[in-house]
Amino acid sequence: MLSQNQVPLTVSVRAYAEPVGSEKPKKPQFVDKSPASKWSLIFDTETTTDQRQELRFAFYQLRNGDALHSAGAVYNESELTTSDIKILKQFAVERQLELMPVQEFIDKVFLEIAYSLGSAYIGFNLPFDLSRLAIRHVPAKPSKGNFSMVDGFSFSYSDDKRKPKIQVKHLSSRNSLIRFTVPYTNQQSPSMRRRGIYMPDRRGHFIDVMSLASALLSGSWNLASLANFLGTEHRKLETEEHGAKLTKQYLEYAYQDVQVTWECYVELAKRYSTLKLGTRIEKIISEASLGKAYLDQMGIQPWRVVQPDFPKELIGSAMASYYGGRAEVHARRIPVPAVYCDFLSMYPTVCALMNLWRFVISIGMAYEDATSWTIDFLESVTLSDMQNPEAWKLLTVLVRVLPDSDVFPIRAKYDGSSRSIGLNKVSSNQPMWFTLADCIASKLFTGKAPKVIEAVRLTPCKPQENLRSVDIAGNLEYRVDPIADDFLKKVIENRMQVKKKLRNAVGQDKERLQSEQQALKICANATSYGIYVELNPNRHGVPVEQLCYGNTSEPFKVNRTSVEEPGRFFNPFLATFITGAARLMLGMSEQVALSKDLTWAFCDTDGIAFTPHPSTKMSDEDLFEAVSEVRDWFKALSPYAESNDILKLEDENFSIDNPKEQALLYCFAISAKRYALFNIGVDDSITLRKATAHGLGHLSEPYNESNAPDSVPEPRFDYRKSGLKRWHCDLWHQIVKAGLDGKPELVDLDALPGLEAKAVSRYTATTPELLDWFKIYNGDKQYCQQVKPFNFMLSYRYRTELFSQQTFKVSAPYNKDLAKGVLQCFDRETGKPVPVNELLSVRESLRTFHLHPESKFEFGNYVDVGFTARKHVQVLAIEHIGKEAHRWEDSVELGEILTDEQEYGHCPKEGQSRLKKVIEQCRRCNRRKLASVSEICLREITRVLTGKVIPTSDTLLKMETASMNILGSIEDQVA
Numbered sequence: 001m002l003s004q005n006q007v008p009l010t011v012s013v014r015a016y017a018e019p020v021g022s023e024k025p026k027k028p029q030f031v032d033k034s035p036a037s038k039w040s041l042i043f044d045t046e047t048t049t050d051q052r053q054e055l056r057f058a059f060y061q062l063r064n065g066d067a068l069h070s071a072g073a074v075y076n077e078s079e080l081t082t083s084d085i086k087i088l089k090q091f092a093v094e095r096q097l098e099l100m101p102v103q104e105f106i107d108k109v110f111l112e113i114a115y116s117l118g119s120a121y122i123g124f125n126l127p128f129d130l131s132r133l134a135i136r137h138v139p140a141k142p143s144k145g146n147f148s149m150v151d152g153f154s155f156s157y158s159d160d161k162r163k164p165k166i167q168v169k170h171l172s173s174r175n176s177l178i179r180f181t182v183p184y185t186n187q188q189s190p191s192m193r194r195r196g197i198y199m200p201d202r203r204g205h206f207i208d209v210m211s212l213a214s215a216l217l218s219g220s221w222n223l224a225s226l227a228n229f230l231g232t233e234h235r236k237l238e239t240e241e242h243g244a245k246l247t248k249q250y251l252e253y254a255y256q257d258v259q260v261t262w263e264c265y266v267e268l269a270k271r272y273s274t275l276k277l278g279t280r281i282e283k284i285i286s287e288a289s290l291g292k293a294y295l296d297q298m299g300i301q302p303w304r305v306v307q308p309d310f311p312k313e314l315i316g317s318a319m320a321s322y323y324g325g326r327a328e329v330h331a332r333r334i335p336v337p338a339v340y341c342d343f344l345s346m347y348p349t350v351c352a353l354m355n356l357w358r359f360v361i362s363i364g365m366a367y368e369d370a371t372s373w374t375i376d377f378l379e380s381v382t383l384s385d386m387q388n389p390e391a392w393k394l395l396t397v398l399v400r401v402l403p404d405s406d407v408f409p410i411r412a413k414y415d416g417s418s419r420s421i422g423l424n425k426v427s428s429n430q431p432m433w434f435t436l437a438d439c440i441a442s443k444l445f446t447g448k449a450p451k452v453i454e455a456v457r458l459t460p461c462k463p464q465e466n467l468r469s470v471d472i473a474g475n476l477e478y479r480v481d482p483i484a485d486d487f488l489k490k491v492i493e494n495r496m497q498v499k500k501k502l503r504n505a506v507g508q509d510k511e512r513l514q515s516e517q518q519a520l521k522i523c524a525n526a527t528s529y530g531i532y533v534e535l536n537p538n539r540h541g542v543p544v545e546q547l548c549y550g551n552t553s554e555p556f557k558v559n560r561t562s563v564e565e566p567g568r569f570f571n572p573f574l575a576t577f578i579t580g581a582a583r584l585m586l587g588m589s590e591q592v593a594l595s596k597d598l599t600w601a602f603c604d605t606d607g608i609a610f611t612p613h614p615s616t617k618m619s620d621e622d623l624f625e626a627v628s629e630v631r632d633w634f635k636a637l638s639p640y641a642e643s644n645d646i647l648k649l650e651d652e653n654f655s656i657d658n659p660k661e662q663a664l665l666y667c668f669a670i671s672a673k674r675y676a677l678f679n680i681g682v683d684d685s686i687t688l689r690k691a692t693a694h695g696l697g698h699l700s701e702p703y704n705e706s707n708a709p710d711s712v713p714e715p716r717f718d719y720r721k722s723g724l725k726r727w728h729c730d731l732w733h734q735i736v737k738a739g740l741d742g743k744p745e746l747v748d749l750d751a752l753p754g755l756e757a758k759a760v761s762r763y764t765a766t767t768p769e770l771l772d773w774f775k776i777y778n779g780d781k782q783y784c785q786q787v788k789p790f791n792f793m794l795s796y797r798y799r800t801e802l803f804s805q806q807t808f809k810v811s812a813p814y815n816k817d818l819a820k821g822v823l824q825c826f827d828r829e830t831g832k833p834v835p836v837n838e839l840l841s842v843r844e845s846l847r848t849f850h851l852h853p854e855s856k857f858e859f860g861n862y863v864d865v866g867f868t869a870r871k872h873v874q875v876l877a878i879e880h881i882g883k884e885a886h887r888w889e890d891s892v893e894l895g896e897i898l899t900d901e902q903e904y905g906h907c908p909k910e911g912q913s914r915l916k917k918v919i920e921q922c923r924r925c926n927r928r929k930l931a932s933v934s935e936i937c938l939r940e941i942t943r944v945l946t947g948k949v950i951p952t953s954d955t956l957l958k959m960e961t962a963s964m965n966i967l968g969s970i971e972d973q974v975a
Helices: 082-095 102-116 126-133 190-194 209-217 223-230 248-274 287-297 312-320 346-354 371-380 436-446 487-502 507-528 572-594 620-637 726-740 768-778 818-824 888-894 908-922 927-934 938-945 953-974
Strands: 006-014 016-019 039-047 055-064 067-075 098-101 120-123 136-139 153-156 166-170 176-180 205-208 327-329 336-343 365-369 397-402 404-412 420-428 432-435 451-460 535-549 556-566 598-604 607-612 647-649 665-671 674-680 686-691 761-764 792-796 810-813 872-881 903-905
Touching: 006 312, 006 404, 006 953, 016 312, 016 556, 039 102, 039 126, 039 248, 055 102, 055 126, 055 248, 067 082, 067 102, 082 098, 082 248, 098 102, 102 126, 120 126, 120 248, 126 153, 126 166, 126 176, 126 205, 126 209, 176 205, 205 209, 209 223, 209 248, 209 287, 209 507, 223 248, 287 507, 312 397, 312 432, 312 535, 312 572, 327 665, 336 346, 336 572, 336 620, 346 487, 346 507, 346 572, 371 436, 371 451, 397 436, 404 432, 404 436, 404 872, 432 436, 432 572, 436 572, 487 507, 556 903, 572 598, 572 607, 572 620, 598 620, 598 665, 607 620, 607 665, 620 647, 665 726, 674 726, 686 726, 768 792, 768 810, 792 818, 810 818, 872 908, 872 953, 908 938, 908 953, 927 938, 927 953, 938 953
Parallel strands: 006 872, 039 120, 067 098, 120 205, 420 872
Antiparallel strands: 016 535, 039 055, 055 067, 136 153, 153 166, 166 176, 327 598, 336 607, 336 647, 336 665, 365 451, 397 432, 397 451, 404 420, 535 556, 598 607, 665 674, 674 686, 761 792, 792 810, 872 903
């Protein structure tokens, strides 16, 4: 029965699912894997500025190597006036450009010359430009049993069926998959197949300079910032003439964009060539793909290739133990003094401590029972034991425990709607899988060892043969031997050396070193974590029978239309060991801090803000000294030869005016990933040092720097570098001010202009699902009049949602002038117009931002102020899920699920056992009382208890919770 403080929840664990029969060999795919020729087609489109964003004109260059073979201008006659075309012709003559209508360009250049030459297709934000040239689109379909492009678009460029189409699948804001379809003329005839003659599929060579820059340089770039950073000969010009009557100046602007795109590509290609990696440049679309390229260059074969018969049940156990980074708030909605620290390269560091590189280069993993050893180890392990680096090499163990008031990461719908992960006290009648690192952390938190049911130790087998050394960043000084060296450790040590040299470097030497240290940083990040847990959901047209392996001891069958395809270097054992060890690091920092009369204000993956324990009064100097002692404690764990300082002070801890002097920092945190760090001046002024845009990023800015309020001081840190906007900083300033005034619930928004405007989010139609928002709007419109793939679109919310649970879905076609755009709002379910006065304003949308609950913890509700506490979760049931949805918070704001979560549900056997148990429990209760507490009608209760109906999962959960509360209350009264 539930104790007074226990919270009954259904918890979710990750699972591994595989289509039934996937072990059967697939038909060979005949794909042309030859590199692009020396030819390149570089192009850039200019469009109308209305909701259609229809092509007006474009410029292109066709190059043979570096030499310009030809250049031209392309125009859409239906979108240009006679005067516009005349000006364009004059410009083309002056520049010696070929001038042709758009369809002629597509037929002669785009799909004829460039395609036949095997050219690379180069652009900046290439998916948008490709979509502008298309004459129609449909959702992408599977090709030859390959579903990787489903949920993308297939674009047609010609009515000639012999011409190829182009498929584009959006992966993130920085990268997409792009390829040609197989043209009709490339189909194999029966006689060719009988004779074993196959025409290889030509998928083309597409290079999005924006994606390439993100992979090689990290971060987000626009064409202007990229050209400035790379120091290209030409730079992007500025203009305000978009959509207006053509002028020579505007054409000069557009023409130069093509040249700048080419020059940026050339510079990036030079940088990539210095890395001396064998992977073709068009395959480098993200930092992860760069990491894979390094592994390929060393000749490392993926784990699933070298050990394909590894037990699926154990893979499921690894997935069930997998939880992401820890992000939590402890000091909620109160300003507290803080020292903000983060662990040096957390994931590479724990990889080095656990010596996980041995697993990456091995021919496979061996596994053995380690139950007895684990029980003994957990009974005796202490915090000081984990200060010994040798202890970390023992952590490659998966442990199945029966939680009983132990502290573990738990994934659940704490707020009733969306899943999040909280480190909470947990009790369960069903065993659960965790890493040994999580079990150690629980022992440190509670003082008792978890009850171990079984444990499995993973050890690497011998190294693979024929591995090759690689020069990181193409520099011989940074050579790594994959067998003799710990790759990640060596990369971090090399980066430390470079950063040391940077302190005194100037001029070109400084630029070179900055480039090298960035390349080393990206290499470490790209090879230390993400690629090992890569799962790509591919949607099928019909349900696919799959075997689901997870928390249970045996698999169960599910039928789902989405199949999660593991990435090439997928290895969930590495992924769960890494994240478990990172959580242990944070847990240890908590415990060490407690011994110094400190606690924490918030933590986020690898960072933690220390603050004095609420029971302790501490001077600024004592706070600095206490944190210094915590940091010193971790020096013994450094795996690096160059430095032992692995828990570092962040720059925000130092004075803006004197970067060598530590200044007292304050923290104001609301919930996970919503916090601000600031200094307080002698005149009580507030100086923001760091803030987050979590929960704000989806909103269009109500004002910008040019009309920012004078009453709010301008931020003194480079907020743009963090993806913030001026109004985000101003809002945080007002929130912090209210907190310092002792009235955190009364945030003064009157100082911020533009908040009465309607709250609007700008999105891009990157998937067929999002484009369907405009299905009614597009209706019978001609293609040129429709909202098309990769167009911008606007989303609003009804004011009535403030007072009801009903969700409305309001959209509008994009308009640069938001005041005009709001007049075109419609309900995308019905297509009916929506009155402007029924839409939520910016002010109303921010009504609870500063109150946002930390639902995963006690004392984390809307109006709670002070320190949170861990909940005691009673596990009612365990459900299995796949890859969690991204942008869940935006989904809530928009009233639309942007990415479906893969849900596999409960194991049928466990479900039947639970149903029997709940019914027996409910029969011990008075039915009327049960109906009242569960809020289920008495008739439905009776039908369930008499076996006439099988309850839904929601009904069963309500009955279970109600009966536990009723019976628990009865037992309390008896006691």
